Amino acid sequence: MLNRPAHGGNRVWAAQLAQCAPHELLDFSASINPLGPPQSAIAALQDSISDLCHYPDPDYTALRQVLGAHHQIDPDWILPGNGAAELLTWAAWDLAQLDCTVLLTPAFSDYFRALRLWNAQVLTASMLYDSQSLRYVHPDGQAGILLNNPHNPTGQSWCCVEFYELLDRYELIVIDEAFMEFTGSEGERHNSFIAELCSGSYEHVIVLRSLTKFYSLPGLRLGYAVGHPDRLRRWQAMRDPWSVNSLAAQVGEVMINDHAFAQATWDWLTPARTQLEQSLAQFPALTPRPSAANFLLVKTQSSAPLLQAELLQHDRILIRDCLSFPELGEDYFRVAVRTAADNQRLLDALSQIPSLQG
Ligand SMILES: Cc1ncc(COP(=O)(O)O)c(C=O)c1O
Structure with missing residues (x-):
């Protein structure tokens, strides 16, 4: 078994848990612009x-x-x-x-x-x-x-x-x-x-x-x-x-x-982040923090590593646990803001997890 990664985006480690190929994962763990790379x-x-x-x-x-x-x-x-x-x-x-x-x-x-x-x-x-x-x-x-x-x-x-x-x-x-x-x-x-x-x-x-x-x-x-x-x-x-x-x-x-790529990124990010933040806040067990960047830190009443494992095994979705930040431990996870369709896939998967519903 590979060691738990200290960084986001370790798809090889996650694919082993999800029992799939790395490219089959939907990666919310690395905060990378989903519109790129630019042509x-x-x-x-x-x-x-x-x-x-x-x-x-x-x-x-x-x-x-x-x-x-x-x-x-x-x-x-x-x-x-x-x-x-x-x-x-x-x-x-x-x-x-x-x-x-x-x-x-x-x-x-x-x-x-x-x-x-x-x-x-x-x-x-x-x-x-x-x-x-x-x-x-x-x-x-x-x-x-x-x-x-x-x-x-x-x-x-x-x-x-x-x-x-x-x-x-x-x-x-x-x-x-x-x-x-x-x-x-x-x-x-x-x-x-x-x-x-x-x-x-x-x-x-x-x-x-x-x-x-x-x-x-x-x-x-x-x-x-x-x-x-x-x-x-x-x-x-x-x-x-x-x-x-x-x-x-x-x-x-x-x-x-x-400049066209930069503008397209800014046009996408602001509404996508607001929408994701508001939708995550609808879950009684989750509290997202407002963010100026392309990711959200979310406080969870349900253990983040368990959530991560569940999302990997059922949905091939990778979120970032925060165990490498000792002050955050199991109480937080981080997700990148992705396209509207990808964000919806995450929200649908979270809505299937009983412990998040309060
Ligand atoms: C806060 C912060 N600084 C620097 C880096 C490193 O970025 P780069 O890919 O340019 O080495 C990262 C990567 O995750 C980061 O989160």
């Missing part, structure tokens, strides 16, 4: 196959230029990575040089992976019942903080001005904006710290972005860090050369300008 990305992928016989440009000049134009920032402030996960490893290295790192919990399990790797001292602060908890933490010594906006798994978002007060208190502030694109152009303007970071030339702030969720390419692996050029040059010198493959780099150059 523009598939076309770029096909075009880039002929370049596989060459090494990628080690400086990713073209990709950094496209990303710089997208954010209206200097490309020297951008470093592409093999998913946000790779860049998190280097951000964690920098955090580990400080006396401690503050982490709001529940926290994405990869934060612990990356911080533990470099023996960072971690100080956790619960935000489950108090979204303002970042105000109350006063660590001793030189401290860093690792934040996630919008936050996985709660779906909470912060306006970027709320981070201003952290600028004087922390030696290093890392903001993981892996799900920021889902908040739309308005959300980006209010919530993302990228524009502030570059206009203020802050040397001690890093923003991490993922391109795998919004563009539905988690298998391709692509993300980027925005930070001071000196820091990014240091990371580039430390890490493996060519950590972004040429397919991912060339797809990234094209799809970031696919």
Whole structure:
């Protein structure tokens, strides 16, 4: 038997429980845009196959230029990575040089992976019942903080001005904006710290972005860090050369300008999320939390791992249990927002489970 996964989207593990092939599962556990990948990305992928016989440009000049134009920032402030996960490893290295790192919990399990790797001292602060908890933490010594906006798994978002007060208190502030694109152009303007970071030339702030969720390419692996050029040059010198493959780099150059795909995603997400949230709230045993992202965290009076097993075995539907978030345990599950038809399949399956009916 395979180990219970710490991340969503582990279809091999789930297919074994459901006794089916991985492609037969309906996956609500990984928060991936169901409209993608965009056609523009598939076309770029096909075009880039002929370049596989060459090494990628080690400086990713073209990709950094496209990303710089997208954010209206200097490309020297951008470093592409093999998913946000790779860049998190280097951000964690920098955090580990400080006396401690503050982490709001529940926290994405990869934060612990990356911080533990470099023996960072971690100080956790619960935000489950108090979204303002970042105000109350006063660590001793030189401290860093690792934040996630919008936050996985709660779906909470912060306006970027709320981070201003952290600028004087922390030696290093890392903001993981892996799900920021889902908040739309308005959300980006209010919530993302990228524009502030570059206009203020802050040397001690890093923003991490993922391109795998919004563009539905988690298998391709692509993300980027925005930070001071000196820091990014240091990371580039430390890490493996060519950590972004040429397919991912060339797809990234094209799809970031696919405005029609982005608009279609925003047009789909807002009503689909509201509808799913309201329908889940109809179950007496379930309480979904409002979310700014493309997933919902749901409190359940019925054990989440048991629900997960039941949905897998009867319906081949995979939801995300929250056992990898120790503060949540069996009382919560997380579901991605999918298409209206997929969401309805989930709701129909949940309506067959007696323990959810109150
Ligand atoms: C909060 C958060 N940050 C970063 C990542 C990693 O994203 P990527 O696929 O770009 O490595 C994930 C993936 O689940 C995530 O949930």
